[in-house]
Every structure is written in C-alpha cells, then in structure tokens.
C-alpha cells in the first residue's frame with residue numbers, strides 16, 4: 029500500500045471510495061499524500077503516526093506532529109507552466125550589476141569576473157537555490173501569524189515529529205533556547221543525536237525530543253533553505269504566549285566551491301579550464317559544443333558604466349540551464365566517480381558539517397541505527413545519474429525522462445548497491461516506494477534505513493537495498509515539479525526464477 033496510480037493501482041476516481049488495508053510491520057512517523065497530478069501541492073497530504081506495540085525508549089510526556097508544508101495561492105498547474113516557460117520565473121532575487129561592483133570591491137576584479145564567467149557558462153545564477161519561491165510556509169496548516177501552538181509544563185519531555193510535506197521546500201529547523209535530540213529519521217529509530225539545528229529535505233521525517241525547563245515560550249523556527257520565508261510554531265505554557273522569532277538568515281549564495289569547482293580559481297584563465305578535470309566533466313563530453321558564455325569582458329570589467337543603472341542582471345547571468353551539463357551521454361565510459369571532486373567524499377553521505385560557532389547541525393553521517401544489523405553483500409551495483417535541463421525545465425535520470433525510460437528491474441530479494449550521482453546544481457530528495465534504502469553514510473552495520481535520501485548538488489551517494497517487495501513501484505525525486513517533469517522511474521521487482 030505504498031502505491032502510485034498508474035503503477036501499482038488504478039488510483040481513486042472522483043466519487044469513488046477506496047479502502048487501504050495493510051499490515052502494520054513498523055512504527056514511527058510517516059505521512060501520506062496524493063500521487064496524482066499536482067494534488068500534493070494543493071494540500072492533499074497528512075501525517076501518519078504508528079505507535080509501537082510496546083512502550084519505547086526514549087520516554088516522553090507529550091507527542092506532537094509538526095507537519096511543515098509550502099502553500100501557494102497559485103494553482104500548481106500554473107506554477108509548473110511558469111517554470112516550463114521560464115525556469116527562473118520564481119528566482120526574483122537575481123544579483124544585479126550593483127552586486128557585481130560590490131563583489132569587485134570585496135573580491136577584486138579578476139576573481140569576480142572569473143566567478144561570473146563560470147556562472148554564465150553553467151547557465152545558472154548563484155541565487156538558484158530553490159526553483160519556486162512564492163510560498164507561505166505552514167505548520168500543521170497554520171501560517172506564521174496563526175502560530176500553531178503546542179502546550180507543555182516545564183520539565184516535560186516533548187516528542188516533536190517533524191514531517192516535511194512540502195512540494196518543493198527544504199527547511200532548516202531550530203528551536204532557540206532548546207537542544208533537540210534526534211531520535212528517529214524517516215520513521216526509524218536512530219541513536220540519539222543532540223543538535224541545535226537540522227535540515228529536513230522534502231518528504232523526510234525526523235523525530236526529536238526536547239525538554240524545556242523554563243516557564244517560557246519557545247519558537248519552533250523552520251526557515252526555508254533559500255531564506256525566502258519561514259514556518260513557525262510555538263511551544264508554550266498556554267495559548268497566546270509567544271517567543272521572539274529569529275531573523276531570517278542571509279539569503280545563501282551558491283559559490284563555485286559549493287559546486288566543487290573552486291580548483292585553481294583565479295590562478296588560471298577561465299578559457300583554459302578543463303571542465304572534465306574539475307568535477308563536471310559532462311560538459312566537456314557533450315557532443316554539441318558548449319554555448320559560449322555571453323559575458324562581455326568589457327561590459328563587465330570596465331567601460332559601459334551605464335549598465336549600473338539598469339536593474340537587469342549582468343549579461344552573464346542569463347541562466348538558462350544547468351541541465352546542459354549532463355544530457356544524453358549515457359554511453360560514455362568515463363566512470364562518474366572520477367568527476368566528483370575529492371572534497372565531496374564520494375563514499376560518505378555527509379551533509380553539512382557542524383559550524384564553527386559551537387552550533388551543532390545534524391549530518392547524515394550522524395544517523396546510526398540503535399542496533400547493528402548485517403545484510404548480505406550486494407550482488408550488483410546500479411548507477412543512477414540525476415540529470416536535468418533547467419532551461420526547458422525537465423528533470424531526468426541517466427539523461428532520460430520517465431516517458432522515455434525503461435523500468436528499473438530487480439529480482440525478488442536480490443541485494444543491490446545503488447549509486448546516485450547528482451550532476452545538477454539542485455538538491456534532489458530521492459524516494460523509493462515499497463523498500464528501505466540503507467544509506468551508506470559510513471556507519472557500517474549501523475547504517476540508517478531511509479525512504480528518502482537527499483543528494484546534494486554535485487555529490488555522489490550510495491545505498492544498499494534488498495528488493496524484498498514484489499510488484500511495481502515508483503522511484504522518484506520528491507520535488508513535485510522535478511517528478512512531474514520526468515525525474516521518475518518505474519521499478520519492477522520480479523520473481524527470482526524468471527528468465
């Protein structure tokens with residue numbers, strides 16, 4: 029009953045009733061949502077909490093669901109249309125010529141021009157963190173003003189079940205004044221990890237335990253990853269009590285270093301740069317030549333001061349597509365791993381390091397099952413490259429959209445190692461239906477089981493799995509508009525003896 033209309037069952041027609049029947053084999057925090065069209069964005073989702081048959085550790089006194097989501101007054105079909113017509117439609121914080129001259133002041137002309145050139149070549153702007161941004165962020169359906177509130181008494185342990193039910197938005201979650209102890213991820217218990225902050229990808233769930241001791245209110249602050257807004261809720265002694273709302277962090281800029289492309293920046297003329305050597309070799313492997321960067325040195329460096337007055341972005345920032353990077357070279361023999369910069373630790377699914385000012389931020393490598401478990405070694409490895417074309421706004425796997433691709437086939441109970449290679453500059457929260465993915469985060473026999481694995485831009489992540497659920501399933505990016513435009517595969521688990 030992890031089905032998808034058109035794959036595992038026909039769906040529920042208007043006016044029809046459908047009864048889901050399934051055996052409860054696990055406990056924890058999950059959620060459900062429509063998998064038809066774009067209905068999920070329109071609000072057809074909810075939480076599922078399965079309590080364990082027996083009392084569990086760690087103990088807690090209160091239990092609240094914190095369901096985060098992104099609401100838009102635009103129809104989801106309109107959002108998708110806008111993205112398809114103009115992929116940067118919602119990216120209205122584009123950096124301006126003014127920013128350019130500020131950067132020159134700060135970083136020097138040469139470094140700044142190099143940076144702009146690189147962005148131009150990649151057809152992406154440094155503010156391309158999220159593709160849709162005009163959202164109101166909700167907690168359990170309430171906007172920040174309505175302020176969903178959970179009550180407590182000082183000293184009580186509160187279990188907060190965070191679910192990211194957004195269509196497109198990642199959140200960085202913190203509760204100023206409280207340490208959070210992460211005790212479960214994607215419904216599965218993990219060894220407790222005390223953190224100050226965690227990032228929750230679309231469709232992930234994290235359970236945390238907090239223990240407020242003061243007679244005070246605390247703000248649950250979930251800031252959108254691109255800093256375009258926040259969801260907010262409050263833990264309080266009584267309704268109406270509030271705590272200060274933190275300021276939104278600075279809007280993050282992607283840097284070349286984020287993209288693993290900072291090698292020798294500024295010490296080499298950009299034209300001489302060997303793309304293959306710096307982590308995104310697909311650009312160089314493409315059959316059609318890369319479009320020349322539209323940058324005009326003269327216009328950017330000196331001269332043409334008139335441009336300053338224009339509110340338009342620097343010409344180089346025409347960002348059509350990052351997708352150019354990796355289209356249609358599925359036949360290349362070049363092993364993908366070579367293209368991932370050493371700094372990205374391809375064998376580790378690490379995510380964000382703890383920051384320097386003593387704030388501890390959850391990383392994937394912190395997640396460990398409570399008990400060790402052993403599984404047979406994978407019999408084979410499969411590579412799934414996460415690909416896309418930002419200009420035409422479609423997303424794909426191994427260069428092929430769902431409509432063009434054959435299903436992924438597994439033999440029943442076979443052990444498979446899957447390698448995700450994110451060749452794009454966006455995060456992709458990859459979700460496999462019907463199965464657990466054993467995330468290889470360096471924890472060996474304690475590796476966590478997840479149903480969503482976030483793959484950061486330019487990174488490689490591995491997981492192992494047992495294809496233990498016969499039938500047809502979906503495997504897709506959980507960003508709604510990525511899924512809808514092609515980052516989706518049908519998975520078929522077949523009887524082992526079939527020829």
Ligand SMILES: [Cu+2]
Nearest residue numbers: 456505507510
């Ligand atoms: Cu995606």
